[in-house]
Amino acid sequence: MFSKACEYGIRASIYIAKRSLLEKNSRVSLKEVAKAIGSPEAYTSKILQKLAKNNIINSDKGPTGGFSMDKLELDKVKLSTIVFTIDGDDIYKGCGLGLEECNEQMPCPVHNQFKTIREDLKTMLETTTIISLTMGVKDGLTFLKR
Amino acid sequence: MFSKACEYGIRASIYIAKRSLLEKNSRVSLKEVAKAIGSPEAYTSKILQKLAKNNIINSDKGPTGGFSMDKLELDKVKLSTIVFTIDGDDIYKGCGLGLEECNEQMPCPVHNQFKTIREDLKTMLETTTIISLTMGVKDGLTFLKR
DNA sequence: AATTTATTGGATAAAAATGTCCATTATTAT
DNA sequence: ATAATAATGGACATTTTTATCCAATAAATT
Numbered sequence: 001m002f003s004k005a006c007e008y009g010i011r012a013s014i015y016i017a018k019r020s021l022l023e024k025n026s027r028v029s030l031k032e033v034a035k036a037i038g039s040p041e042a043y044t045s046k047i048l049q050k051l052a053k054n055n056i057i058n059s060d061k062g063p064t065g066g067f068s069m070d071k072l073e074l075d076k077v078k079l080s081t082i083v084f085t086i087d088g089d090d091i092y093k094g095c096g097l098g099l100e101e102c103n104e105q106m107p108c109p110v111h112n113q114f115k116t117i118r119e120d121l122k123t124m125l126e127t128t129t130i131i132s133l134t135m136g137v138k139d140g141l142t143f144l145k146r
Numbered sequence: 147m148f149s150k151a152c153e154y155g156i157r158a159s160i161y162i163a164k165r166s167l168l169e170k171n172s173r174v175s176l177k178e179v180a181k182a183i184g185s186p187e188a189y190t191s192k193i194l195q196k197l198a199k200n201n202i203i204n205s206d207k208g209p210t211g212g213f214s215m216d217k218l219e220l221d222k223v224k225l226s227t228i229v230f231t232i233d234g235d236d237i238y239k240g241c242g243l244g245l246e247e248c249n250e251q252m253p254c255p256v257h258n259q260f261k262t263i264r265e266d267l268k269t270m271l272e273t274t275t276i277i278s279l280t281m282g283v284k285d286g287l288t289f290l291k292r
Numbered sequence: 293a294a295t296t297t298a299t300t301g302g303a304t305a306a307a308a309a310t311g312t313c314c315a316t317t318a319t320t321a322t
Numbered sequence: 323a324t325a326a327t328a329a330t331g332g333a334c335a336t337t338t339t340t341a342t343c344c345a346a347t348a349a350a351t352t
């Protein structure tokens with residue numbers, strides 16, 4: 001469904017969000033993030049860089065540096081934002097059978113069957129906020145690792 | 147969503163089904179299939195081999211040989227069968243965030259949001275038959291290429 | 293100012309997916 | 323039997339994705 005990079009990106013964002021929610025002015029190091037979500041450190045670094053450049057997370061260099069998210073913005077960051085930043089819009093516009101062009105006028109054989117599912121997925125991604133996902137983790141109801 | 151191999155596999159199956167439906171005892175050559183669905187010939191060959199080994203399509207060697215499907219079985223072949231044969235069951239059981247274990251007891255943060263969508267997808271794949279997809283192509287309503 | 297710390301960015305490596313080539317095998321027709 | 327045809331199977335090549343390494347940069351502390 002998502003690329004590995006995107007999976008790491010979502011999990012990392014949730015972890016950073018959680019830490020930013022619990023302590024103010026918290027800065028989470030790359031090492032801590034990677035450990036918390038069970039991802040390769042250097043690879044995770046690249047993904048966090050991308051998220052930082054797209055202003056989804058903040059990053060600060062130097063001692064006491066690390067990654068963080070604006071607590072007051074956590075309800076504005078949607079899952080769709082992260083997915084789009086890392087995987088692009090294939091999940092929305094891509095054809096289920098890989099045709100370059102596939103639309104109402106010239107649909108692939110599964111176009112209509114996929115339409116509903118894809119729209120549901122889109123809606124879900126666009127309405128699910130990072131804060132809501134973070135809550136589950138904070139309350140020990142959901143998990144970011146294993 | 148699906149691998150490229152799986153996309154080719156589905157499109158190829160539909161094309162072979164269509165030809166088998168229109169002419170009896172038809173044998174479609176690899177070349178014809180690849181041309182009809184716009185896929186690389188040699189790569190498509192591998193995929194058809196896999197489908198043939200799993201009895202989803204028939205293959206016959208020699209002159210007049212080629213690929214075919216049993217006309218009377220076309221309503222029994224489900225999209226899910228092809229997808230499972232080529233891509234395995236990741237699409238059903240795999241975690242949306244890539245966790246090795248993810249279930250009701252220890253769900254990932256998006257587990258519940260994905261559950262509905264995944265079940266809908268599963269149901270769709272399990273209820274969509276090759277014959278129904280073939281009809282659309284036969285009637286010029288849907289397309290296998292471009 | 294010097295040292296330490298942590299992210300950044302570029303190069304490179306490893307793995308997986310996609311794609312190609314060609315000799316072999318099975319089958320049909322002559 | 324021989325030749326022609328079409329799938330098969332194995333090796334190989336390319337591309338994309340995933341992952342690693344390390345020097346450079348920026349910031350904080352002493």
